[in-house]
Amino acid sequence: MRYVVIGAGAIGGTIGGRLGQHGHEVVLVARGAHADRLRDKGLRLLTPTGPVELHAPVANSPADVELTTDDVLVLAVKVQDAAAVLPEWAAAPVAGTGGGTAGQLLPVLCAQNGVEGERLALRWFRRVVGACVYLPASHLEPGVVTSEGTPVSGGLVLGRYPRGRDELVERLAADLAGAGFATTVSDDVTAAKRGKLLENTGNALDAVCRPGDGWDELRDRARAEGEAALSAAGLPAQDRRTALPELHRLGFTTVDVTGTGRLGSSSWQSLHRGGSIETDWLNGEVVQLGRAHDVPTPVNEALQVLAATSVRHGLGPRAFGVDDVLALAERLAGGPARPSPAGA
The missing domain is CATH 1.10.1040.10 (N-(1-d-carboxylethyl)-l-norvaline Dehydrogenase; domain 2)
Structure with missing residues (x-):
C-alpha cells in the first residue's frame, strides 16, 4: 500500500516519516514554506535515536497525485481544517477505475484529536478508519518535525468507523507497528478517542x-x-491504559530531542x-x-x-x-x- 499523508505536520510528518523509513511508499501533502522545504530538502524527522531523512514525493493538492486503488489516505490535518480538504480529496479520480473517485474507492484514516474528524469523513468517504493517536510531536520549522516519544514514537488505536474491524484495519495496524508505533485494533475506536x-x-x-x-x-x-x-x-470513554496497554508496558515516555524541551x-x-x-x-x-x-x-x-x-x-x-x-x-x-x- 502507498500512504498519502494529508497534512505532513507534527502527527502526519511522524507517521509518514516512520512509514517511509521502514520501506513503505509515502506521499507527503503540505502547503506553503513547509511544502517547499520538503520538496527541496526532504523531511527531517528528529527522534530520540537520531534524525531520519525522508525524500518522498510532495503534493499540494489532489491534482498533484495520481491516486490508485493501492492508496490509503491518512488525514492528519487539524480537525478544524478537515471539512475543507475532505471533499476535494473525496472527489479526486482513482486511476484505472473508469471514473471511480477516492471517496468511493479508497479508505481514509483519520489521525486527529477530537471525535469529529471521522464523522466528517463519513460524509464523503465510504470507508473510514478511526485512529486514537497518542503521539508527542512538534512542528515549528518548515521541513522539520520532532518526534519525542520513546521507546516507540507513539501509539495508535485503530478501528473501522463507526464500529468494527476488518482485514484492512488489521493490515494498517501491522504496518504502523512495524514502523515503530504501538498499535491495537478496537471494535469501538470512538470510546478510545473520547478518552483521549x-x-x-x-x-x-x-x-x-x-x-x-x-x-x-x-x-x-x-x-x-x-x-x-x-x-x-x-x-463511554476508555483511558490510555485500557485502550492501549502496550504503551504502559513499554514504559512509554517523552524525551528532550532538541535540547529545548517540549x-x-x-x-x-x-x-x-x-x-x-x-x-x-x-x-x-x-x-x-x-x-x-x-x-x-x-x-x-x-x-x-x-x-x-x-x-x-x-x-x-x-x-x-x-x-x-x-x-x-x-x-x-x-x-x-x-x-x-x-x-x-
Missing part, C-alpha cells in the same frame, strides 16, 4: 494560560467537566505558528455535550473563548493568567448574561 478527548481538554489551557498557582486545578476541572458531560450523554501541546504550537486552533473541537465538544445534557462546563467554555480571542487578536501562546481563566469561568457559570473577556 478528556486528556486533550488541557491543551487549550497549555496554549492560552501561563503557568501559576491554580493551573493544575484548572486542568483537573476541565477534565472533570468532560467526564461529567460524557457520562450524562451515556458515552515547548507546548499541539494547541500551543498552533498559536505559536499564528494559525487556527482546534479548541472548538476539544473543549468545545465538552461544552456542546454539556449544553445538550444540562451539565455545567464553565472552565471548558472559558478556555474555548480565550483560545478564540488569542487567534482573533494574534496574541500568541499563554497571553492569559490563571486568574483570567477563573474569572471568566465564574462569569460564564453565572447564567445567560455573559460579558466578553477583556480584549475579546
Whole structure:
C-alpha cells in the first residue's frame, strides 16, 4: 500500500516519516514554506535515536497525485481544517477505475484529536478508519518535525468507523507497528478517542494560560467537566491504559530531542505558528455535550473563548493568567448574561 499523508505536520510528518523509513511508499501533502522545504530538502524527522531523512514525493493538492486503488489516505490535518480538504480529496479520480473517485474507492484514516474528524469523513468517504493517536510531536520549522516519544514514537488505536474491524484495519495496524508505533485494533475506536478527548481538554489551557498557582486545578476541572458531560450523554470513554496497554508496558515516555524541551501541546504550537486552533473541537465538544445534557462546563467554555480571542487578536501562546481563566469561568457559570473577556 502507498500512504498519502494529508497534512505532513507534527502527527502526519511522524507517521509518514516512520512509514517511509521502514520501506513503505509515502506521499507527503503540505502547503506553503513547509511544502517547499520538503520538496527541496526532504523531511527531517528528529527522534530520540537520531534524525531520519525522508525524500518522498510532495503534493499540494489532489491534482498533484495520481491516486490508485493501492492508496490509503491518512488525514492528519487539524480537525478544524478537515471539512475543507475532505471533499476535494473525496472527489479526486482513482486511476484505472473508469471514473471511480477516492471517496468511493479508497479508505481514509483519520489521525486527529477530537471525535469529529471521522464523522466528517463519513460524509464523503465510504470507508473510514478511526485512529486514537497518542503521539508527542512538534512542528515549528518548515521541513522539520520532532518526534519525542520513546521507546516507540507513539501509539495508535485503530478501528473501522463507526464500529468494527476488518482485514484492512488489521493490515494498517501491522504496518504502523512495524514502523515503530504501538498499535491495537478496537471494535469501538470512538470510546478510545473520547478518552483521549478528556486528556486533550488541557491543551487549550497549555496554549492560552501561563503557568501559576491554580493551573493544575484548572486542568483537573476541565477534565472533570468532560467526564461529567460524557457520562450524562451515556458515552463511554476508555483511558490510555485500557485502550492501549502496550504503551504502559513499554514504559512509554517523552524525551528532550532538541535540547529545548517540549515547548507546548499541539494547541500551543498552533498559536505559536499564528494559525487556527482546534479548541472548538476539544473543549468545545465538552461544552456542546454539556449544553445538550444540562451539565455545567464553565472552565471548558472559558478556555474555548480565550483560545478564540488569542487567534482573533494574534496574541500568541499563554497571553492569559490563571486568574483570567477563573474569572471568566465564574462569569460564564453565572447564567445567560455573559460579558466578553477583556480584549475579546
